[in-house]
Amino acid sequence: MKQRNLSFIIKLVIAVTVAFAAVAVSCCVGSSNVSLHDTLLYLTGRKEELSKAALIIISKIRFPRAFTSAIVGGSLAVIGSIMQGLFRNPMADPSILGISSGSALGATISILMGTSGVVIGGSITGNYIAAVIGALITWGIVFIIARTSGEFDSTSTLLAGVAISSIMTGAITVLMTMHRDNLEKIYMWMLGSFSFSTPERLSVLAVAAAICIAVIIIFAPRIDVLKLGNETARTLGVKSNTTLGILMTSAAFLLAFCVANSGIIGFVGLIIPHVVSFFRVYKARQKAILSFFVGAAFMVICDTIAKTIAAPGEIAVGAITSVIGAPYFLFLLLKNRRVNS
Amino acid sequence: MSINAQNITVTYGKKTALDNFSFEFTEEKIYAVLGPNGCGKSTLVKALVNKYANGNIAYVAQETLGVINLTVQEYIELGRYNPGKFFGGLSEEDKNKVMQAIDVMELAGLENRLFDTLSGGEKQRVMAARALAQDALWTILDEPSASLDVKHTSLIMNTVRQLCDQDKKSFIIVLHDINDAARYADEFILMKDGKLVKSTNKLDVEDLNSIYDTNFEKITSKDGRELFYAT
Numbered sequence: 001m002k003q004r005n006l007s008f009i010i011k012l013v014i015a016v017t018v019a020f021a022a023v024a025v026s027c028c029v030g031s032s033n034v035s036l037h038d039t040l041l042y043l044t045g046r047k048e049e050l051s052k053a054a055l056i057i058i059s060k061i062r063f064p065r066a067f068t069s070a071i072v073g074g075s076l077a078v079i080g081s082i083m084q085g086l087f088r089n090p091m092a093d094p095s096i097l098g099i100s101s102g103s104a105l106g107a108t109i110s111i112l113m114g115t116s117g118v119v120i121g122g123s124i125t126g127n128y129i130a131a132v133i134g135a136l137i138t139w140g141i142v143f144i145i146a147r148t149s150g151e152f153d154s155t156s157t158l159l160a161g162v163a164i165s166s167i168m169t170g171a172i173t174v175l176m177t178m179h180r181d182n183l184e185k186i187y188m189w190m191l192g193s194f195s196f197s198t199p200e201r202l203s204v205l206a207v208a209a210a211i212c213i214a215v216i217i218i219f220a221p222r223i224d225v226l227k228l229g230n231e232t233a234r235t236l237g238v239k240s241n242t243t244l245g246i247l248m249t250s251a252a253f254l255l256a257f258c259v260a261n262s263g264i265i266g267f268v269g270l271i272i273p274h275v276v277s278f279f280r281v282y283k284a285r286q287k288a289i290l291s292f293f294v295g296a297a298f299m300v301i302c303d304t305i306a307k308t309i310a311a312p313g314e315i316a317v318g319a320i321t322s323v324i325g326a327p328y329f330l331f332l333l334l335k336n337r338r339v340n341s
Numbered sequence: 342m343s344i345n346a347q348n349i350t351v352t353y354g355k356k357t358a359l360d361n362f363s364f365e366f367t368e369e370k371i372y373a374v375l376g377p378n379g380c381g382k383s384t385l386v387k388a389l390v391n392k393y394a395n396g397n398i399a400y401v402a403q404e405t406l407g408v409i410n411l412t413v414q415e416y417i418e419l420g421r422y423n424p425g426k427f428f429g430g431l432s433e434e435d436k437n438k439v440m441q442a443i444d445v446m447e448l449a450g451l452e453n454r455l456f457d458t459l460s461g462g463e464k465q466r467v468m469a470a471r472a473l474a475q476d477a478l479w480t481i482l483d484e485p486s487a488s489l490d491v492k493h494t495s496l497i498m499n500t501v502r503q504l505c506d507q508d509k510k511s512f513i514i515v516l517h518d519i520n521d522a523a524r525y526a527d528e529f530i531l532m533k534d535g536k537l538v539k540s541t542n543k544l545d546v547e548d549l550n551s552i553y554d555t556n557f558e559k560i561t562s563k564d565g566r567e568l569f570y571a572t
Contacts, residue, residue, distance in 0.1 A: 088407025218427070225422050227409050228471070229402045231387050235394040235477070237424040282411045282455075 008286050011279055015293035019070060022300035026066040027058055029304050031312055034058060060199065066300055068197040069317070071209050072258045073268055073299020074292035078213055079251045080269030081276065081291040085223040085284050086244060087154045093270035096158065097142055098165030099135045099252050103259035105168045106134020108175050108186050124200060127189075128260045135256030138164060139249065152241040153230065157248065191316035192263035194303050205257050212254035216288055219247055223284035265318045268295055271329045278332050298325070342397055342478055343367045344513075349388050351381075358384040360535040368478070371505050371512045373526035375519065377553050381535040382515045386481050389513065399477035401468045403484050403515075405456075413459070413467050414452040417442055420474030438474045445500055446470040447493075461488035469497055473504075480504075482514045486521065494518075498525045519549065519569050544569065 020043075027039040038054045041047070042063065047055060076094055083092040094100060110130030145160040146152055176186055222243045225233045230240040272295040273287060281290050299317075302324060306317040344366040351359040359381045366372055374382045383403060390400045399420070409416065420442070421435040431439070443449060446466040451459070456467060465488055472480050480501075486494040502525050504510040513530075516522045522529060523544050531538045533552045541548065546569070549557045555571045562568055 084408075085410070088409065090408050090410070221422070222424070224411060224415070225419055227405075227407075227411065228419060229406065231390040231394075232400050232402060235390060235396075235398050235400050235475070236419070236422045237396065238422070277410060280412075283415055 008281060008290070011281065012290055012293065015290055015297065019074075019293045019297040019300065022297045022304070023066045023070055026069070026300050026304040027062040029308055030057075030062060032057060034062065064199050064202040065194050065197040065303070068202050068205060068261055069194045069299045069303040070296035071202075071205055072194070072262050072265070073272075073302075074296035075209050075213065075254050075258050076265065076269040076299075077272035077276075077291035077295025078216060078288045079255055081273035081287045082216060082220065082223060082247055082251060082284065083269075084273050085287070086226065086247060087158055088227060090274070091270070092158075093266075094251070094255050095264070095266065095269070096165065097161035097248070097252070098138050098163075098168055099142075099161075099255045100259050100264045101165045101168035101172070102138025102141075103131045103135035103256060104190050104264055105172050105175075106130040106132070106137075107189050107260075107263075108172050109134075111182055111185055111189065112175060112179050124204065128201070131260035132256045135252065135259055138168060139252035139256075143245070143249070152244065154244060157244065188316075189263050192265040192318035193306075193314065193316060194262055195307070195314060197261070201261055205261050208257040209254060212250045213288075213292065215250040216247060216254075217285060219243060219250075220285035220288050221283070223247070262317070265299075265321055267318075267321045267325045267329075268299060271325045272298060274329065274332060278335075344389060344393050344398075344479065346389060346392075349385075349392065351384050351388050357535050359388060362388075362535075362537055364530065364537060364540060366479075366511070366513060368511045369505060369509050370527040371501060371514065371525060372528050372530055373522035374513065374515045374530045374532065375522055375552070376532035376538075380532045380552070382532060383483055384535075385530075385532070386483050386513060386515055390481060397478045399472040399475040399480045401472045401480075401482045401485060403487065405464065405468070409456040411456055412453050413448060413456060414439075414443075416456050416467055417448075417471045417474050420471040420476075438476055442470040442474040445473060447496065462490060462493055465489055466493060466497070469500075473500070477510075479511045479513070482512065484515050484517060487517070494521065501525065519544065523567060523569065 024036065024039050024043060027042070028034050028036050034054055034057055038050055039058060041049050042055070042058045050058070079094040080092070083094065083096070084090055107127050107130055110127045142157065142160045142164050145164070146157040149156050149160065172186070176183055222238045225236050225238045226240055226243060233240055272291050275294055276287050276290045281287050299321070302320040303317050306315045306320045309315055346362060346364050346366070349359055349362045350357065362385060374385060376382050386400070390398060394400070417439050418431060421431055421438060443452065446469055448466060448470055451463065456464065459467065465485060469482070469485055472482070485497050489497065498521060501512050501514070505512060514526070528540060528542050529544055530540050531548055531552050538552055539548055546557045546559050549569060557569050558572050560568050560570070
């Protein structure tokens with residue numbers, strides 16, 4: 001168990017290295033071959049030494065996809081880690097606030113209205129915008145209900161989220177049943193995929209993620225303080241409702257952009273924080289930072305598998321995250337139990 | 342700094358949990374809050390924290406909620422949390438206060454254990470240590486000895502007595518055990534049905550009978566302590 005007691009910095013360096021290695025490998029893999037040497041030339045900025053074909057494949061397809069999956073995986077893991085802390089519940093994950101379902105409902109309505117393909121700017125389509133708006137409206141509703149139902153705290157937020165989530169999911173099912181001709185399109189969107197990644201989408205995602213994650217990292221230590229209870233937190237200068245509002249709103253924005261990019265991908269937000277805990281990183285800020293890189297590496301690896309295992313077709317990446325993630329999760333659970341007893 | 346509570350009323354729905362409570366808690370004393378279940382003791386101390394917390398009050402709640410997922414060391418270090426410090430590093434003084442708290446609460450050796458894997462009694466000592474590390478003028482404890490054995494109850498209560506006598510700290514403690522209260526506290530806040538019935542510096546049988554609706558007897562031990570028991 002020695003490696004579990006390494007200092008945080010060493011764990012972070014390992015996670016960052018693995019994440020970047022995964023991105024590099026993912027850039028090489030796909031329907032036409034690109035060498036690792038070419039990929040490394042691109043990633044280190046020596047683009048002029050690449051052939052034109054290799055440059056286009058890497059810059060327009062492979063790189064955006066690999067980085068999008070890294071940012072989405074990392075973001076989902078960060079959201080999961082702060083939710084498990086704020087709700088003091090190891091089963092919390094990004095989907096419980098209904099934001100993902102709200103996003104899916106937005107995309108579904110957009111598909112049914114025929115606006116999903118409308119180009120707003122580059123590859124930013126009506127579908128993408130609808131997903132972001134759907135997510136944010138949902139968070140707005142959850143937030144307002146949680147605030148007006150008495151004390152704004154993690155419990156009222158959680159309950160409002162669960163209720164709104166099932167309304168959204170129900171609405172999607174109704175819409176899908178009423179419009180069977182679009183069933184496959186909606187279903188495929190909901191399964192989650194990175195095959196629509198483009199440089200424009202990546203830049204929007206990267207900016208949104210950088211802002212939201214920065215806010216989360218700044219306020220993360222307050223999550224630890226809130227674990228002492230709202231009154232005790234107050235004696236230490238931390239107000240629970242302000243902290244909860246800021247952190248959850250950042251998480252909601254971050255999740256909105258993730259889901260708009262890739263659809264709903266489950267399990268990452270649930271298991272990655274547990275993986276990080278297994279390596280004895282518990283404090284909220286450290287946990288969020290490490291979760292980002294572990295989540296990024298995990299998602300890139302899963303996406304690389306998703307796009308190669310059934311080539312030239314693709315498997316939904318959400319299926320891969322579950323198939324690989326669940327057994328590892330169980331392994332950690334059992335191992336942890338043995339260590340603790 | 343004294344805590345001057347004025348006309349505090351707390352209601353839960355239609356139930357008045359605390360009814361127009363007024364009392365001035367003066368410093369360098371240990372106050373024991375006594376009364377039957379549901380008489381508003383916890384509501385009172387929570388209200389005091391919510392109203393008067395300004396960096397001078399440390400508070401330990403009756404229980405923890407949910408999964409904490411922090412080590413004992415990390416939990417106690419939260420007592421030194423400072424919202425103004427972005428990087429949240431601990432100064433030498435902070436580290437000393439944390440070490441002292443671990444020492445006083447006899448938690449050495451448990452520092453790297455996860456809080457959630459501790460026994461109920463160990464958790465209570467960690468929670469008390471966290472408050473000690475905070476080193477506030479006032480410390481409010483809500484039943485700090487509820488799951489402690491006799492030895493660790495005296496550990497906490499003796500520590501409190503010592504901090505009051507030597508370091509001029511003040512305490513408000515909700516207690517169930519009347520004899521612990523009688524032994525360690527300077528003043529007693531007797532409550533019933535959300536109201537302050539009486540504040541006194543000496544417990545007697547009539548007062549206890551009236552707030553607990555039971556018959557108490559008093560005996561005097563060999564070393565001269567008065568002990569109360571319900572008949």
